[in-house]
Amino acid sequence: MSVAQLNGAKAVVRENPALYPEIVKGILNIADRPETDLRRWCAAFLVDAFASPDLSEEVKQTLATESLAALLTLIGDRDFVVLRHAITCTGIVYPLLFSYVCTRPMEGKLWDDLRRLKGSALAHWSAEQRHLGISAACIKLAQVIVQVQSKQPSHRGDVSLANVPSGHPLIEPVELLAEASGLLDRLLSYFTEPDLDVVYFQASFNAVLSLVQSRPSLGPKIVSAVLAFDPNRKRHSCSIEAVDIALKYVDKSLQLELGALAHHNMVPQYTSGIQRFLAKISEGRANASLRKRAAEVEDSPMAKRVRLADADMPLITTTRLPGGEVPLSDLYSLVDADNALAKFNARDLQLNVAIEIAMSSLSQANQTLLDNCLSIVSKRYDSVPESGRVVKRPSDDTPPPAQEALAPAAPEEFDISNPPKFNPEQIATRTVELVSRLEAAAKDAPAEEKLEGVDALRRSVLEKWTANAWIFVASRAVSRGVPADSVVATAIRDHLYNYVITDFRARLEVMVWWLSEEWYAEYVLAENAPEDSAKSIYYQQVGRIVDQVLPRLEMSDSRTLIRFFSELPDLNRDIIFKLRGICQDPERSGLGFRTLKFLILFKPPTKEACLDLLTELYKEGADGAEAILKKHRPEAVSEPQA
Amino acid sequence: MSQEVKPVIHTFACPPHLRPKSSKKSPSPSSSNPGSPALGPNKSRLKFLKSPILRARSLVTPPTSPELFSLPKPKRMPEENKKLMQFCTVCASNQNRSMAAHLLLKENGFNVASFGTGSTVRLPGPAIDKPVVYQFNVPYNEMYRELSTRDTRLYTANGVLNMLDRNRRIKDHPERWQDQNQVFDVVFTCQERCFDSVCIDLLHRGAKLSRPVHVINVEIEDNHVEAAAGADAILELANMICQSPDPDTEIIEILSAWQKTHQKLPSLYQMCYF
CATH class of the missing domain: 1.25.40 (Serine Threonine Protein Phosphatase 5, Tetratricopeptide repeat)
Incomplete structure (x- = not known):
C-alpha cells in the first residue's frame, strides 16, 4: 500500500462524500502501520472525513465510535504531523461522542476510552511543545472541552452539560465542570505570560473568542483576561528580524476580532473597555519602535556583557596598581584596556557636550555601583604613596600641564587664596549679571513646565532646567536667601520687576509666583511680620506693580x-x-x-x-x-x- | 492581462534557516510520548530553538538526552506537501487577483480554489462610477459572451474580456467565500478588507470543525499588472510554506523572510479555525 494508492481513495470521496464512512472503515487499520507517511495520511484523512460538511451529525457520530480505537493508537504516535491531525480529530469527535454517551448510559467502555483519548491529547499541551501545530490543536481541543463541559443552557445541536440526563451513571457534571474551569484558566493564563508567540497567541485568542460566542456567560471573564494583554511588554519567541512583523500581526488580530466583539456588543459591560484598549494599542504602536529595539538588545546574547546598569560592581575591580610607571588614567580606569571606551580621548568632546554627558550619567547612575567604583579608586589612590611609585600621565601630543608627575598632594600644602572682596556696586552688577545669565539660559529650555507643584523648585533646579526655572531660583533667593535690604536683593527685585512688567499679561503667573514668595517669606516664615504694611516689601512691590499696570x-x-x-x-x-x-x-x-x-x-x-x-x-x-x-x-x- | 501565463522559474530567496533541513541537522523532538521525561530538562533549549541563532548553536552543542536522537525526523518533500495541503485565494470579486494567483498555483501543482468576498461581482464598465455588476453564480462564459456583444472594443481595451476568457478556462463561475463550506490549510487574501471578511466569517462560523487554517493577506492593487506580480509573490510564498517541514511552527519566520523580498506587498497573518 502506498500514499499514491491511498490518494485514489481521496479522489473518490471528493467526488462522492457519501462514501466517507465506507472508506474510513477501510483505512482504520493503517493507524498502526510502521510507515510514517501512511500514518500521516490516515490521520489527515480522518480529519477530512470528520470535517466534511457533507456528512450528517448522526453519520459522524457512528463513524466516531468506530474510529475511537484508531484515534487512541494515533494519539500515542511520535510523529508531529500525525499528532497534530489526531488531536484536531479528537477536538471534532469529542462533542459527538459526549452526546452519544449522554443518551447511552451503558457505554462504559466507550466513555473510558473517550476520557483516555482526551487525557492523552491534552498531555501534548505543554510549555515544552515546540510544534505550534500541535499546540494550536491542543488549544482548540481545550476550547471544545470547555464548551462541552459547561452548564450553559444549550440550543438545538449544541452539546453541553445540559444534555446530560440527571443521574447519569457515567458522567459526573461537577467533576467535568471543574476540569473545564481549569482548562479555561489555563487558556486565559497565556495572555499574562511574559512570552509572546504569534501563532500560539492567535490560536488562544481565536479559541477564547469563539467561547465568548458560544458561551456568553463566560464572556466577561474571557474579555477581562484578554484586555490585560499587552503585546509591547512581551518577550518574542520569533527571531529578531520577525519581531516587527509579528507585532503587526498581533495588533491586527486584536483590532479585527475585539473590534468585531465590540461592534456586535457581545459583552456589553466591556464594550467601552474594548474600545479604550484598541485605542491604546493603535496609539502605543507609534512610539513603540523604541521599546521594540530595547527588547531586541536584551535578547541578544552579545548584549549581556555590556549591560552595567544592573550590576553593582564595575568590570575591573582590582584595587592595586601594577608595578613600574603607570599612566594616571589607569588609576581611574574601571574598564578593560582593550575596551573601546578606554581608547577614547575625552578631550575630543566639546565642553558643553562633556558636561551634559557627565550630568546625565550621574543622574542615572546606579548608586551602589557608583559607591563601589569610588571606593575602588580611593583604595588605589591610597596604595600609591605606600609603594612610592610615581604615577604619570599618559603620553599625549599636547604637552601636559604643570602636573607632570602626580603624587597625591599632602593636604597642608594645598591653599587657595581668598578672592578680593566686592564693593556694593560690584555686587549689584554681578547679581544682575547672574540673574540675566539664568534668564538667558532659560530661554533655550523647554517651556512646557507649569509653575505650580509641590516640588517645583527642587524639580526645576535639580532635575530639569525649564524656561521658568530661573524665576523659582531668583524669587526664592530674593525672598529668603539674602538680607531683605541688601544691594543684591534690590538688584534681583528690580530685575524681576522689569521682567514681569515688560509683558505683564503673559507673565501674570510669574508675577503672582514671585509676589507669593515674597509674602510667604515675610508673613509666614519670618518671626516678626511687619505690622505696618507700608514697611512690607511685599506691599511695596505689589503697589509698585499695580501703579505701573493699571494705567496700561x-x-x-x-x-x-x-x-x-x-x-x-x-x-x-x-x-x-x-x-x-x-x-x-x-x-x-x-x-x-x-x-x-x-x-x-x-x-x-x-x-x-x-x-x-x-x-x-x-x-x-x-x-x-x-x-x-x-x-x-x-x-x-x-x-x-x- | 495574464491570459498567456509565462512559464515561471522561481529562484526565491529562501533564507538558510528556512530551507529543508539536511539530515545533519539536529533532530526535532516531537515529544510524542507524554510520559517520557526526555523533554523535561531541555525545556529552555527547546523553547528557543525557534530562533535561528540558537538553532544554529544547537548544532554545536548536541542535546544531552539520548532519547532526543531516537525521535523521528520530520521529512516531507515539497511536491508531496503540495498535494497534502489545500490552498485557496480570495479577492473581492473572484475575477482578477484571486484568479491570477489561482491559475499560477494550479499550474504549479497545488490544490487550489478561489473565492470573492464582495456582495456581488463588479467589473470595470464604461466609466469609473458605472461598473458592470453580476451575481456570484453567473458563469464566466456568460459574462464573456454578454460583454463581447455589448461593446467588444471597450471590454477588450480595458482587459475585461481577456480576463474573463482566462477565467472561464480555470473554472465555471465566480464563487463567494461566505457561501461555501470547504476547508483549507492556507487561505491567501489579496486585500485587507477580504482578509477581515474571511477572519470574521470564520469567527462567526463558530470554528466547529476545529481545523487550524493559516489566513495570509498579500496586499495587491486591483489591476492586471499588479495581479500578475502578486500571483508570482503568492506562488513564492506557497512554495516556501510547502518546503518547510513544519509550516505551523515556522510560518512567522517564513512570512518574515518572504516579506523582506516583497516590501511592496505588505502582509497580514492570522491563525484561525474552521
Whole structure:
C-alpha cells in the first residue's frame, strides 16, 4: 500500500462524500502501520472525513465510535504531523461522542476510552511543545472541552452539560465542570505570560473568542483576561528580524476580532473597555519602535556583557596598581584596556557636550555601583604613596600641564587664596549679571513646565532646567536667601520687576509666583511680620506693580486684572484704593467695578475695603457703584435719600 | 492581462534557516510520548530553538538526552506537501487577483480554489462610477459572451474580456467565500478588507470543525499588472510554506523572510479555525 494508492481513495470521496464512512472503515487499520507517511495520511484523512460538511451529525457520530480505537493508537504516535491531525480529530469527535454517551448510559467502555483519548491529547499541551501545530490543536481541543463541559443552557445541536440526563451513571457534571474551569484558566493564563508567540497567541485568542460566542456567560471573564494583554511588554519567541512583523500581526488580530466583539456588543459591560484598549494599542504602536529595539538588545546574547546598569560592581575591580610607571588614567580606569571606551580621548568632546554627558550619567547612575567604583579608586589612590611609585600621565601630543608627575598632594600644602572682596556696586552688577545669565539660559529650555507643584523648585533646579526655572531660583533667593535690604536683593527685585512688567499679561503667573514668595517669606516664615504694611516689601512691590499696570489696562483686560487681584495672597486697603482711578475713568470704569464686585464676592477679607471705596465713589457720583452697594451695603445707598 | 501565463522559474530567496533541513541537522523532538521525561530538562533549549541563532548553536552543542536522537525526523518533500495541503485565494470579486494567483498555483501543482468576498461581482464598465455588476453564480462564459456583444472594443481595451476568457478556462463561475463550506490549510487574501471578511466569517462560523487554517493577506492593487506580480509573490510564498517541514511552527519566520523580498506587498497573518 502506498500514499499514491491511498490518494485514489481521496479522489473518490471528493467526488462522492457519501462514501466517507465506507472508506474510513477501510483505512482504520493503517493507524498502526510502521510507515510514517501512511500514518500521516490516515490521520489527515480522518480529519477530512470528520470535517466534511457533507456528512450528517448522526453519520459522524457512528463513524466516531468506530474510529475511537484508531484515534487512541494515533494519539500515542511520535510523529508531529500525525499528532497534530489526531488531536484536531479528537477536538471534532469529542462533542459527538459526549452526546452519544449522554443518551447511552451503558457505554462504559466507550466513555473510558473517550476520557483516555482526551487525557492523552491534552498531555501534548505543554510549555515544552515546540510544534505550534500541535499546540494550536491542543488549544482548540481545550476550547471544545470547555464548551462541552459547561452548564450553559444549550440550543438545538449544541452539546453541553445540559444534555446530560440527571443521574447519569457515567458522567459526573461537577467533576467535568471543574476540569473545564481549569482548562479555561489555563487558556486565559497565556495572555499574562511574559512570552509572546504569534501563532500560539492567535490560536488562544481565536479559541477564547469563539467561547465568548458560544458561551456568553463566560464572556466577561474571557474579555477581562484578554484586555490585560499587552503585546509591547512581551518577550518574542520569533527571531529578531520577525519581531516587527509579528507585532503587526498581533495588533491586527486584536483590532479585527475585539473590534468585531465590540461592534456586535457581545459583552456589553466591556464594550467601552474594548474600545479604550484598541485605542491604546493603535496609539502605543507609534512610539513603540523604541521599546521594540530595547527588547531586541536584551535578547541578544552579545548584549549581556555590556549591560552595567544592573550590576553593582564595575568590570575591573582590582584595587592595586601594577608595578613600574603607570599612566594616571589607569588609576581611574574601571574598564578593560582593550575596551573601546578606554581608547577614547575625552578631550575630543566639546565642553558643553562633556558636561551634559557627565550630568546625565550621574543622574542615572546606579548608586551602589557608583559607591563601589569610588571606593575602588580611593583604595588605589591610597596604595600609591605606600609603594612610592610615581604615577604619570599618559603620553599625549599636547604637552601636559604643570602636573607632570602626580603624587597625591599632602593636604597642608594645598591653599587657595581668598578672592578680593566686592564693593556694593560690584555686587549689584554681578547679581544682575547672574540673574540675566539664568534668564538667558532659560530661554533655550523647554517651556512646557507649569509653575505650580509641590516640588517645583527642587524639580526645576535639580532635575530639569525649564524656561521658568530661573524665576523659582531668583524669587526664592530674593525672598529668603539674602538680607531683605541688601544691594543684591534690590538688584534681583528690580530685575524681576522689569521682567514681569515688560509683558505683564503673559507673565501674570510669574508675577503672582514671585509676589507669593515674597509674602510667604515675610508673613509666614519670618518671626516678626511687619505690622505696618507700608514697611512690607511685599506691599511695596505689589503697589509698585499695580501703579505701573493699571494705567496700561484696556477694557479687554478684565480677566487679567481680576485674576491678578484674586491670586495675590493678600490685599490691603491701600492696594484696593488704587482701583479708584480706573473706576473713575469713563472708558474703563467697568473694569474696576467688575474687579471690586469679584473681590466682594470671592475675597471676603477685602470686602469692607472694597465697599468703602464703592461708597466713596458713589458719593462722588460714579455710575457703577450704586448697583453693587444696593446689594451689599444698602444703607450706604439709602443714606443720602433719607 | 495574464491570459498567456509565462512559464515561471522561481529562484526565491529562501533564507538558510528556512530551507529543508539536511539530515545533519539536529533532530526535532516531537515529544510524542507524554510520559517520557526526555523533554523535561531541555525545556529552555527547546523553547528557543525557534530562533535561528540558537538553532544554529544547537548544532554545536548536541542535546544531552539520548532519547532526543531516537525521535523521528520530520521529512516531507515539497511536491508531496503540495498535494497534502489545500490552498485557496480570495479577492473581492473572484475575477482578477484571486484568479491570477489561482491559475499560477494550479499550474504549479497545488490544490487550489478561489473565492470573492464582495456582495456581488463588479467589473470595470464604461466609466469609473458605472461598473458592470453580476451575481456570484453567473458563469464566466456568460459574462464573456454578454460583454463581447455589448461593446467588444471597450471590454477588450480595458482587459475585461481577456480576463474573463482566462477565467472561464480555470473554472465555471465566480464563487463567494461566505457561501461555501470547504476547508483549507492556507487561505491567501489579496486585500485587507477580504482578509477581515474571511477572519470574521470564520469567527462567526463558530470554528466547529476545529481545523487550524493559516489566513495570509498579500496586499495587491486591483489591476492586471499588479495581479500578475502578486500571483508570482503568492506562488513564492506557497512554495516556501510547502518546503518547510513544519509550516505551523515556522510560518512567522517564513512570512518574515518572504516579506523582506516583497516590501511592496505588505502582509497580514492570522491563525484561525474552521
